[in-house]
Amino acid sequence: MYINLPSKNHYRRPASYASKGYHTRRMAIDYAVPLITNVKNAKMLAEALVRKSSLDVSSIDSKNSYLTYSFPGLVNIAAFVPNLTAAGNQEWSNVTEASVAAGFTTAIILPIGSDNMVSDRRTFEQVRSNISSSAHCNYALGVTATAANAQALNDEIYLQTKALFIPAHTPLSAVAAHFTAWPLEKTIITNAKGSDLASILLLASLHSRSIHVTDVQTNDDLLLITLSKAKHLKVTCDVSVYSLFYSREVFPSTTALPTMAEQKALWQHLDKIDAFSVGTTPSRLAIDTGKVFSPTAGLEEILPLLLTAVIEGRLSIEDIRTRLHDNPVHIFNVPEQTNTHVEVVLGRKVPFRSRTGSWSPLGSQLVAGVIHRVMVQNQTVYVDGTILSSPVGRDISATIVSHVLPKEIVAEPLPAVAAASQLSSSQPQSLQAPQTGHISMSSTPHPSFHRRHILSVRQLTHRDLHDLFSLAHEMRLQVERNGVLDILKGKVLCTAFYEPSTRTSSSFEAAMKRCGGEVVPITIDKSSVVKGESLPDTIRTLSCYGDAIVLRHPDIGSAQTAAKFSSVPVINAGDGIGEHPTQALLDVYTIRSELGTVNGRTITLLGDLKNGRTVHSLVTLLCLYSVRLNFVAPPSLAMPHAVVSAARKAGISITICESLDEVLSQTDVLYVTRVQKERFENEQEWLHVRDAYRVDHAVLSRAKEDMIVMHPLPRVNGTSDM
Numbered sequence: 001m002y003i004n005l006p007s008k009n010h011y012r013r014p015a016s017y018a019s020k021g022y023h024t025r026r027m028a029i030d031y032a033v034p035l036i037t038n039v040k041n042a043k044m045l046a047e048a049l050v051r052k053s054s055l056d057v058s059s060i061d062s063k064n065s066y067l068t069y070s071f072p073g074l075v076n077i078a079a080f081v082p083n084l085t086a087a088g089n090q091e092w093s094n095v096t097e098a099s100v101a102a103g104f105t106t107a108i109i110l111p112i113g114s115d116n117m118v119s120d121r122r123t124f125e126q127v128r129s130n131i132s133s134s135a136h137c138n139y140a141l142g143v144t145a146t147a148a149n150a151q152a153l154n155d156e157i158y159l160q161t162k163a164l165f166i167p168a169h170t171p172l173s174a175v176a177a178h179f180t181a182w183p184l185e186k187t188i189i190t191n192a193k194g195s196d197l198a199s200i201l202l203l204a205s206l207h208s209r210s211i212h213v214t215d216v217q218t219n220d221d222l223l224l225i226t227l228s229k230a231k232h233l234k235v236t237c238d239v240s241v242y243s244l245f246y247s248r249e250v251f252p253s254t255t256a257l258p259t260m261a262e263q264k265a266l267w268q269h270l271d272k273i274d275a276f277s278v279g280t281t282p283s284r285l286a287i288d289t290g291k292v293f294s295p296t297a298g299l300e301e302i303l304p305l306l307l308t309a310v311i312e313g314r315l316s317i318e319d320i321r322t323r324l325h326d327n328p329v330h331i332f333n334v335p336e337q338t339n340t341h342v343e344v345v346l347g348r349k350v351p352f353r354s355r356t357g358s359w360s361p362l363g364s365q366l367v368a369g370v371i372h373r374v375m376v377q378n379q380t381v382y383v384d385g386t387i388l389s390s391p392v393g394r395d396i397s398a399t400i401v402s403h404v405l406p407k408e409i410v411a412e413p414l415p416a417v418a419a420a421s422q423l424s425s426s427q428p429q430s431l432q433a434p435q436t437g438h439i440s441m442s443s444t445p446h447p448s449f450h451r452r453h454i455l456s457v458r459q460l461t462h463r464d465l466h467d468l469f470s471l472a473h474e475m476r477l478q479v480e481r482n483g484v485l486d487i488l489k490g491k492v493l494c495t496a497f498y499e500p501s502t503r504t505s506s507s508f509e510a511a512m513k514r515c516g517g518e519v520v521p522i523t524i525d526k527s528s529v530v531k532g533e534s535l536p537d538t539i540r541t542l543s544c545y546g547d548a549i550v551l552r553h554p555d556i557g558s559a560q561t562a563a564k565f566s567s568v569p570v571i572n573a574g575d576g577i578g579e580h581p582t583q584a585l586l587d588v589y590t591i592r593s594e595l596g597t598v599n600g601r602t603i604t605l606l607g608d609l610k611n612g613r614t615v616h617s618l619v620t621l622l623c624l625y626s627v628r629l630n631f632v633a634p635p636s637l638a639m640p641h642a643v644v645s646a647a648r649k650a651g652i653s654i655t656i657c658e659s660l661d662e663v664l665s666q667t668d669v670l671y672v673t674r675v676q677k678e679r680f681e682n683e684q685e686w687l688h689v690r691d692a693y694r695v696d697h698a699v700l701s702r703a704k705e706d707m708i709v710m711h712p713l714p715r716v717n718g719t720s721d722m
């Protein structure tokens with residue numbers, strides 16, 4: 001047993017990674033020595049020893065008389081919002097509020113239905129403005145493939161969406177054009193059926209594309225999907241939960257449901273179904289049976305229906321978790337939400353009661369499972385019928401999707417005949433839940449980083465940062481102990497810097513070498529770029545030689561372009577005045593290491609906020625924390641409007657001013673940037689602002705004693721030699 005009470009240090013919090021105390025506490029954990037770090041606990045232990053009390057500690061914290069279970073935040077993979085593109089549509093808020101209350105903390109919006117097509121920039125912007133600041137859960141947008149828009153879905157739309165939806169009956173020539181144009185990292189989803197589905201699966205196979213089929217109802221479609229999986233095609237599918245519980249025999253006026261025989265087949269072959277969805281089935285059922293139609297239809301019934309099936313022995317809790325969380329997270333590359341879960345109570349029979357009072361096929365039937373509480377990032381957003389959520393949902397559309405589906409979801413290759421005969425086997429073959437979460441140097445790959453392009457910080461979540469920083473810390477300790485590791489032995493990194501760089505280029509090179517890998521650096525001014533070679537051609541070539549490519553380039557969006565032409569991950573090391581994701585990750589890691597925590601801090605960004613790409617990425621990352629931000633710059637170098645409004649939307653309190661003195665005394669981190677001469681069109685303008693700010697001893701004497709000063713470097717103006 002080791003008792004080590006962290007001392008209160010003026011400059012560093014106890015968790016600071018730099019102190020000797022931290023290192024010895026860390027050793028206790030590494031070597032599994034029981035450790036007490038809290039003075040009250042140490043006193044209680046001493047008291048217990050003196051009194052010779054029994055030291056048995058129960059592992060149970062509390063008890064109740066029902067079965068309870070805690071799911072991670074669920075994913076609604078086919079969320080339906082009626083009149084999605086209608087100007088000023090307010091349904092979004094209701095639908096996402098109902099989602100949260102139903103346990104869905106992430107929704108993927110499918111533009112299903114001819115009135116709902118998001119097929120061009122106008123409809124896309126309309127949807128974004130309808131959604132703006134009104135989503136209660138995290139959301140991602142899908143766009144609609146039409147016969148004519150394969151080329152029109154330009155790069156920016158691609159980037160800001162999660163998936164391409166190919167509606168049933170889309171002409172095959174258009175489907176083929178979309179398969180060619182749509183980026184490999186983003187999902188394609190279709191609701192095609194029968195021979196349409198067969199044609200799309202064939203085209204997907206010819207284009208080596210992965211595809212998700214939503215709302216499967218018939219045994220024939222399921223057979224097609226199983227045969228495709230057997231042929232190595234990366235196809236996944238979902239079934240609307242209503243299709244598992246309601247049939248046309250019970251509701252003869254609708255075509256939205258399967259027949260009883262089809263439903264029976266769905267249950268028999270549940271092992272072939274990767275995910276459960278809500279989709280349009282509940283709304284179509286309400287409309288077809290002449291009931292008052294609610295846009296939130298079906299959401300609140302999903303868990304009670306599925307949990308009742310668990311009590312009846314028809315499903316397992318794992319079946320639900322796999323199909324409403326694990327597989328959707330992988331198929332759509334949904335970021336994991338930290339401290340987010342859905343607590344359910346099973347086995348207590350209660351009459352179903354619709355919270356919204358709208359019609360439900362469940363009526364007031366008894367159900368054997370209800371949601372007790374939904375927590376999002378440690379906040380209770382729903383508890384026993386009461387919604388406490390606010391519209392703080394984030395747009396996660398930009399998360400980059402890898403075209404490589406996890407092995408667990410792609411069925412093992414089987415001879416086609418064997419696969420077909422499996423459809424009549426009653427032996428369940430459930431999909432393995434892939435591991436997510438903490439990255440360790442030796443364990444399973446992390447879904448947000450493994451084989452992913454790192455193009456923008458917008459693709460990362462708070463959980464990703466937490467996992468990455470834990471790994472970085474572990475690696476830092478290992479490098480301190482051993483100098484060089486061998487975790488990247490045999491791997492080659494190609495670096496292409498089209499703009500000057502000292503730190504970024506050498507830090508990538510050093511990191512690669514410290515991890516046992518090799519680097520092939522391209523010297524751009526001695527490369528074929530001088531002969532006029534295009535970026536796509538350079539990238540195509542490098543991706544044949546390396547396992548990853550680091551790119552710095554003067555054009556905004558260049559990393560995205562490179563990603564389209566690369567068969568290996570591309571890491572954006574600065575794209576013009578756009579982003580600099582890895583510098584921002586390092587900056588957040590530094591703040592965390594120096595101050596112990598990012599939350600609660602006031603961070604002041606000073607200097608060229610217009611052109612400084614590091615601050616653009618840093619602000620986006622800081623929005624994942626609870627911070628206050630000050631932007632101090634002359635008006636001509638102010639932070640771009642898009643960055644400011646995204647931060648405000650994320651609920652960050654922002655002060656914009658010209659004078660550092662206005663905010664200095666409140667500042668915990670002063671982040672200084674260089675006035676970027678090379679981005680100015682005329683030198684006079686640069687001369688006018690280049691000495692706008694200077695951080696020297698006089699400035700520091702007016703600052704908080706423990707304020708830290710950061711700079712991405714190079715410092716050529718603005719800071720005196722300190």
Ligand code: NCD
Nearest residue numbers: 503504574580674712713714
């Ligand atoms: C910066 C960059 O190139 O964006 N430096 C860096 O990469 N660490 C900042 C700058 O050039 O001023």
